[in-house]
Amino acid sequence: MKREVLKIDHIQKYYGNKNNITKAIDDISFSVYEGEFIGVMGASGSGKTTLLNVISTIDTVSAGHIYLGGQDITEIDDRKLAQFRRENLGFIFQEFNLLDTLTLEENISYALTINKVPAAEIPGKVKHIADKLGINEILNKYPGEVSGGQKQRCACARAIVNKPNVIMADEPTGALDSKSAQMLMETLISMNEELAATILMVTHDAFSASYAKRILFLKDGKIFNEIIRGDKSRKQFFGEILDVMTLLGGDLRDVR
């Protein structure tokens, strides 16, 4: 049995006041194991972004516990949150979120410097990751000078370079064209398989989701369904996802 990296234990998240409560997350529990590539799907307002935010320690839960690497993150002191985040989590965002003032190389090394990695080790580590993700040629360029797909691969490199417990990907293909999206998903797969990264990806795009190994479907703050790819081909899995989405009442527009 693989190590349990992330454990979500009956969490709830409410918004609003006494008279008008919105349950963004309504009692969700699941576990993520080391080396997993898990997708979270759901329509707008299903609670997937809230889920991502509470796991990222950007938001707090109303009830329940989240264990990351054995530590209960709902109980961590506010002042230590930043440190916890940089040591345990890596992020990939829809809007890339690279620093436009730094080159791609610097963007990646900055993630290392804030983790206080010795200066001598940094160039090596950056090069290693850049080789793996095929962005070695463009390392000295600024984000404004490269394509969206290249930017997102750089963001992947930045997320994984610290070898975090979990990489959180929030709609990573949302701002990419279909060709770049496909390339990026392959990059994520190789990160998952070759670099043994644990990835938690939130998306509402069935195509991207079909690359994951397990998918959780959220609806109105609850887990509606869970499917596992197993030995199925990606095409089969894709069909399965579409079936669940139809059941979910998801609009066909969401399916692309």
Add this chain to the structure above:
Amino acid sequence: MYAKLALRNARKSMKDYLIYIVTLMICVGLFYSFMSISSRYYVSSLPVEYDLKLLQNLMRYPVIGITAVLIFLVKYVNNYILRRKQKEFAIQTLLGMEQKSVAFLFFVETLIMGLISIVIGIILGAFFSQVLTSNIMSFFEEEYHMYFSLFPDTVLITVIGFCAVFILIGFLNIRKIRKMKIVDMLRANKELQDDMKKEFLMPFMILVMTAISINKVMDGLLLYKQYKDVMILGSRGFMDVVSFYGNLILPLFFAGTVAMYLILCIIKRKLLSIQKLIIILTGFTILIIAFALMIVAGHPLMDRTTTNGAYMYVMIYLVFFMFAVFYSLSTLMQIFKTKSKRWKYKGNTLFIVGQINARLTSNTRTMSILAGTILLAITTFIVDPILSGWAMGYLKERAVYDIQIATEGNSKTTLNTLPDGDFTYVEETLEEMGIVLKDSLKVEFYYLNDKEFVEGSFEQPIMAISLSDYNHLRAMAGSTQIDLKENEFSLQWHYSVTEEEIEKYLKENKTITINNENLVQANEIRHREKLGEAIYSFSSDTSVVIIIPDILCKSLLIGKCNYYGNAMSKMSYETAQEINAALNQKIEQISKDHQYYTELRMRTKQRNEGISVALLTKLLLFYGGIVLFVISFTVLSLHQLADSSDFKHRFQIIKKMGVSDTSINGIILSQMGIWFGLPILFAGISAIITGRFYMKWTEVIINTLIGSKEFYDALFKMMMIIIVLFVSYFVSTWVLFKKNIELY
């Protein structure tokens, strides 16, 4: 409907407008307070012998002139607001509002804000005006109690003036907004740094500096020829050789480097990047300044022309340095990033360097101009106490008696038309005017021997005064008496004579001979009592008067005759003016017959004019300096605030990456510190260099007329004002910045 919308908009976007209002308030307040001094209603409780009309007349137009510079600032802040609001404009236009109405709405909004700031500014100005007045009163050595009042004419001119500016800028904005495309408005916030625009200023400056460097090489050669033999033998031989060759070779390198660059360009048939060239030239510039300063510091053998010439070079190269240093800074940072792995990967250096660099590349020229402006402002603040203190100190030196009249021979004077010492017309006139004298004195000054009078000569020799007359003069000026033995002489020196000059004179004149009688130097021979300037000959090399025993004076030839009078009661300014006119009329009649100079000085008039000039210098320099500071600090602060949406985005990213809040605070502080600090640092260093020189230049004046303690006190006060201004700008920018990027 639109009016309502405009009002509501204005209220809602108060935060955006805060910086606009504060800047305008300061501008209005400053203008009002300085303008109020020249108001018709400006009543100061000055005693009768003073009159502020002269100062008021002289103040008005320069204040308006200096304020005109502030229009630039209003326009700048307006542009900043315009940029911030473009997205809003886009939404309004998309919703179907005509672009004309959008522009008009913005105009009304800014006008409302402008009016608010005029009102607050005038109240602020009224307070500030009182502070100024109490300062003015201290110049007249009068006490002053502050009170609050508004002057209608100043209020009117302030309101009309600033409204005119707002309306003018408003119309320019309306035109600008009407021409904008919606797409551009939507993108306004995301505008990336524009690529380095084609720069013409720097290449031009480099060419000019090359020409100047060649000129400096020529000067260096001349200098070398002139001093070579004497200097190398001197005790400072080695340093002098270094200094000479440095001053010769460095400018040559400067010009040579530029020539090499041009040749390379021709060979490669394309324009090469000037980035590295600028770095090299910046290095040479620093060295050239240092070596030129060695000449400025002076060598006992060098004359004034040489040191002053070297100083001119220092100033020119400093200006170039200020521009070049900002141009080369971003390139240097790039080099630093590639060369120094250790620093680069430490803490948040990478991020801060990125932040600064991104802003610097698109703002080099502004930064250099700002540094130059700050230098000008600091210099104004250094020069201010020197000039106003000089004027005041000089006044104390001159205006000692209520009336001083000096008569002295000139080139037309013959032995028969030497001053006769007839001052009966003075007493007659005073009597007619009803002025009662407390004390008066006629003083004769003698040639040491008859031969010293040379007919037709422009120059007068040093003359002698009798001990009793001298003591009487001292008594009238409120000083103690001096003693002199029968075979002694003493000397009364003008304030501007330096100790070295005195030493030299004393060495050359151990004794003096009058009518075959030898006089030796008295023990106390360095009298520097303030006895007015009339006792010294108008045209003699050294301003000194010889004091000799009365008995020796009898047989001497009178070359100069003065009249001194002190009135029983203080003379009002008007009376003094009348007496002055009446006496001058008489003097003119007399001079037709007698061929010698006559000079009339009245204390009331002297003090009025002297204080007015001193005050004018002080106030205008102060106003100018403050205006320059306000402009440069506001622009610096806006630079930080202008792109807060970009900044916010970046800080959000690094926060998500796990940078703690304390680190983020540290980053903000160091980023702002560098941004504000760099121009101030460069300006400060340059100001120290230039300031040192002014002080050296006016050393005598500072020591004798101002008093070095008083001068340094005044200088300290000025520096404190700068620091207070700087700190308040820095802190408010910091607070606003943190508010702007508030995370989550």
